[in-house]
Amino acid sequence: MKKLINKAEDVVREELEGIELAHPDLVKVSYDPAYIVRADAPIKGKVGLVSGGGSGHEPMHGGFVGKGMLDAACPGAVFTSPTPDQMLEATKAVDGGAGVLHIVKNYTGDIMNFEMAADLARGEGIEVESVVVDDDVAVKDSTWTAGRRGVGLTVLMEKIVGAAAEEGRSLKECADLARKVNGQGRSMGMALTSCTVPHVGKPSFDLPEDEMEIGIGIHGEPGRTRMKVEPADKVTEMLLTPVVEDLPFKAGDEVLLFVNSMGGTPLIELYIIYRKAVHMLKEKGIKVTRHLIGPYITSLEMAGTSITLLKLDEDLTKLWDAPVKTAGMRWGI
Amino acid sequence: MKKLINKAEDVVREELEGIELAHPDLVKVSYDPAYIVRADAPIKGKVGLVSGGGSGHEPMHGGFVGKGMLDAACPGAVFTSPTPDQMLEATKAVDGGAGVLHIVKNYTGDIMNFEMAADLARGEGIEVESVVVDDDVAVKDSTWTAGRRGVGLTVLMEKIVGAAAEEGRSLKECADLARKVNGQGRSMGMALTSCTVPHVGKPSFDLPEDEMEIGIGIHGEPGRTRMKVEPADKVTEMLLTPVVEDLPFKAGDEVLLFVNSMGGTPLIELYIIYRKAVHMLKEKGIKVTRHLIGPYITSLEMAGTSITLLKLDEDLTKLWDAPVKTAGMRWGI
Amino acid sequence: MAISRDDVVTWIKNYAQVINENNEMLTDLDREIGDADHGANMNRGFKAVMTKLPASEDKDIGTVLKSVAMTLLSTVGGAGGPLYSTIFMEAGKVIGPKMEIGLADWYTALQAAATGVANRGKALPNDKTMLDALYPAVDALKRAVDENLPIPEALQVSAEAAHAGMLATIPLVAHKGRASYLGERSAGHQDPGATSTFLLLDTAAKAWADC
Amino acid sequence: MAISRDDVVTWIKNYAQVINENNEMLTDLDREIGDADHGANMNRGFKAVMTKLPASEDKDIGTVLKSVAMTLLSTVGGAGGPLYSTIFMEAGKVIGPKMEIGLADWYTALQAAATGVANRGKALPNDKTMLDALYPAVDALKRAVDENLPIPEALQVSAEAAHAGMLATIPLVAHKGRASYLGERSAGHQDPGATSTFLLLDTAAKAWADC
Numbered sequence A, B: 001m002k003k004l005i006n007k008a009e010d011v012v013r014e015e016l017e018g019i020e021l022a023h024p025d026l027v028k029v030s031y032d033p034a035y036i037v038r039a040d041a042p043i044k045g046k047v048g049l050v051s052g053g054g055s056g057h058e059p060m061h062g063g064f065v066g067k068g069m070l071d072a073a074c075p076g077a078v079f080t081s082p083t084p085d086q087m088l089e090a091t092k093a094v095d096g097g098a099g100v101l102h103i104v105k106n107y108t109g110d111i112m113n114f115e116m117a118a119d120l121a122r123g124e125g126i127e128v129e130s131v132v133v134d135d136d137v138a139v140k141d142s143t144w145t146a147g148r149r150g151v152g153l154t155v156l157m158e159k160i161v162g163a164a165a166e167e168g169r170s171l172k173e174c175a176d177l178a179r180k181v182n183g184q185g186r187s188m189g190m191a192l193t194s195c196t197v198p199h200v201g202k203p204s205f206d207l208p209e210d211e212m213e214i215g216i217g218i219h220g221e222p223g224r225t226r227m228k229v230e231p232a233d234k235v236t237e238m239l240l241t242p243v244v245e246d247l248p249f250k251a252g253d254e255v256l257l258f259v260n261s262m263g264g265t266p267l268i269e270l271y272i273i274y275r276k277a278v279h280m281l282k283e284k285g286i287k288v289t290r291h292l293i294g295p296y297i298t299s300l301e302m303a304g305t306s307i308t309l310l311k312l313d314e315d316l317t318k319l320w321d322a323p324v325k326t327a328g329m330r331w332g333i
Numbered sequence C, D: 001m002a003i004s005r006d007d008v009v010t011w012i013k014n015y016a017q018v019i020n021e022n023n024e025m026l027t028d029l030d031r032e033i034g035d036a037d038h039g040a041n042m043n044r045g046f047k048a049v050m051t052k053l054p055a056s057e058d059k060d061i062g063t064v065l066k067s068v069a070m071t072l073l074s075t076v077g078g079a080g081g082p083l084y085s086t087i088f089m090e091a092g093k094v095i096g097p098k099m100e101i102g103l104a105d106w107y108t109a110l111q112a113a114a115t116g117v118a119n120r121g122k123a124l125p126n127d128k129t130m131l132d133a134l135y136p137a138v139d140a141l142k143r144a145v146d147e148n149l150p151i152p153e154a155l156q157v158s159a160e161a162a163h164a165g166m167l168a169t170i171p172l173v174a175h176k177g178r179a180s181y182l183g184e185r186s187a188g189h190q191d192p193g194a195t196s197t198f199l200l201l202d203t204a205a206k207a208w209a210d211c
Ligand SMILES: Nc1ncnc2c1ncn2[C@@H]1O[C@H](COP(=O)(O)OP(=O)(O)O)[C@@H](O)[C@H]1O
Pocket: A080, A081, A108, A109, C030, C034, C035, C037, C038, C039, C041, C042, C077, C078, C079, C080, C081, C083, C117, C120, C121, C122, C123, C128, C129, C130, C131, C176, C177, C178, C191, C192, C193, C194
């Protein structure tokens, strides 16, 4: 394992120290329990947005705390859901009287921990709503499984709902908006290499030098199929086709196209994929009107990519364009 | 070699296609010769800023074309200096009558090609000044070598001089400012892994599983020394100490601290390094008043980091804070 | 005979040790069909338990168990955190302020724990989860209570039942938790949570062999 | 005897072929002390030359050489691009609109090329660059001209001199180009540019063996 870290058990704490030192204008950091909260929280009368999940997906979620996006993020151990006490304290710290929305990625651990936190927060008199993101079409969704995973769409949801909360929408409106985003967005990812969880010290899975894994999750969970590495254009097809067909996205749709790096895949390759994806969508009559390209929801140093499509309308587009000022996403201010 | 590309010889062209599709609001793309130019170029009365270099360092330089930064960037083949015809056409495309500044990283190839381009442009009646960046303290600077390489400081120079050009400073003022930045900034980098140039197909160097290379360049050139991998704090010391001592940076200095990923090193590790660097600087009485953290000048998928320090004053700080709107760096607009 | 408060404390301490020793094994199982952290998660939690236990180890059994539950809840995370926390919390609630318990108490406590886990995680038998080790152990204890077995023997059969349940997860296709993403590919692998649950009951059987 | 325009064209075409065959070898040399692209750069350039050559191959020698220079300038990049472009440009300028040249012309052309490379790159002898193959070849040609050697023999000795010069770069510490970053570590490796320059002169000797 080659990493620029000190002791494996100190990784998350030391990362938080770096974030605290770098962004005092944006965030405050609590260490016990661990959460990152907007420097100006709580904001009176504004719905508080809280998310969280295992660490190792940076900049998500801590890098998305700030004006126009999240009010707080709870980092778990690497790839491990955070705990209810973190979520409870974060919820209390951002409650400005208008209630708090939990954005929860659909993993058993995240669901259960956030559920317990929401119960505890309600017990303390805070109005809490939860929205679950489950956009990963690589996973079969049925009552017989834990359902689809929450992946790339989480980033877009946090931006869009963050803008809505910022402009003063109510808790119910924010929750409905988040569910609408979840209903209109789909993702799929792949990996060229595995990643290594620091405290584990060996790769989460083995991938031979000439193979790739299609339908990978963001925690090094194995994907749908393993096959020989294909050219970028072919890989783009393998990811985008199931994404388009699942919703389905249709001719005339306007979409946001998000090409994400799993961490180790450089920008030069993302643009090659973006190019092919736009060509494919154009052929289907789907118009890319907004985009996001870069490492936004990562799996440590894993090489690979994921593609997320979100169907836009006027409201979503306006909220996407609204100013945002966080460590990981910034425009308009 | 595992990459999300199609044919190795198409990598740069397909990347340009992706950039053109993604950022029509920011840039126009020319393919033959290849350059990326601001959508609104040439801007009458504004000094034009042109840089360029081998591809594979994304987002640099193409991702820094836009308001408040570069007017044009010339992408060479991966890790290979671009050619004079590209630079000449880019220079012509951005000349708004106030002259054009070439920002050139100190590599023999870049220097010679930009020299020839400047001669050709002057022959066509365009006023051209060139500034060479050579901030890499890993390399001995003497008349007996090609001198220090241009690395991380390039990004900061492009931002700062870009802001100066945007606010209407003259060619001479911009060139002097660039030289001042070069005089006040120093960098050093290291690698945990090599990278693979697409058309070469094998790693640029071999680095055993338990070793790292200190003083690496941004093209997979070997560094100063190779040694066993050390903890992040130790690595930070090995990079930052020579940087501080070279200028030298002194107690009371206000600095911009730039912790860069060579591509494959994720953000979580950069924050750990940033944290240690701030601690070290604090101990020396040096105050970090601005920062940049992320993959801004990369070597394809190489894992590793570089640290750049730039001594700030009021003018440099103001120019750093000025609005910038490019694909790779954006704030204030 | 009976299981004293000190016996309960010993069981917890021994389990922390067992988890530490089996950290890698549990993580390896989780690598096959999950995200390679179950051992690390449990070990982080039970290390914290070892630090915090002294503050409550002179209290009654219910208090001891609930304090373990709270520690696990705030240190384990993932799916394992809430579920193991639930086991100790529900058992602690049922046992309450007793200083020693008999076999029937232990059975009722474990049954409440299993119900709690089922409510929290909504898994059914044969979904390839820790419940597949827990349920058989509870059933075995029930029979042992009915048959009036001595405590050591009863614990032995419950641990054996958990062991069989654990092994029985191997051919199953997962329907809950991270392993369910794998669909058919999850078959052929032993569930990590069922494994740590067997270890929990096995540690009890060994710790309370003289009760 | 003399070197005709067609001989020059043959030389260039053969060199394109030689570069293609030695692409990997040159890149491997550059991997040791540079950035692993010298072969790829040269090959990209000479592939472009092969495409563009037909447009000028019926012109005079100076025009042919200058057109090669322009193609290399806009396709090779790196340090090699301007330097190899300079070789062909300066040689073309000196030769001018001739349809055939003698040994003295070739010597003057190569000497102008070497001076051009030195002006452009500011390297000195023994800086471990292509000049360390070029200078000895020029010197050998000078002697051959003085001694009135037949063209094939003269070219043979100049190629041999380039070869010796190339090998002599091995122990040198680089003072110019990317290899200079390595300091002492650059010693023990053969310079890639000196190698491609030897190949250039060697290809001439072989292409013009009957002149
Ligand atoms: N819904 C559920 N009900 C009961 N047990 C579950 C459920 N989901 C997961 N588990 C158990 O949790 C174990 C995984 O725990 P762990 O690896 O710590 O958490 P995570 O899956 O979040 O990484 C599984 O092996 C399984 O036994």
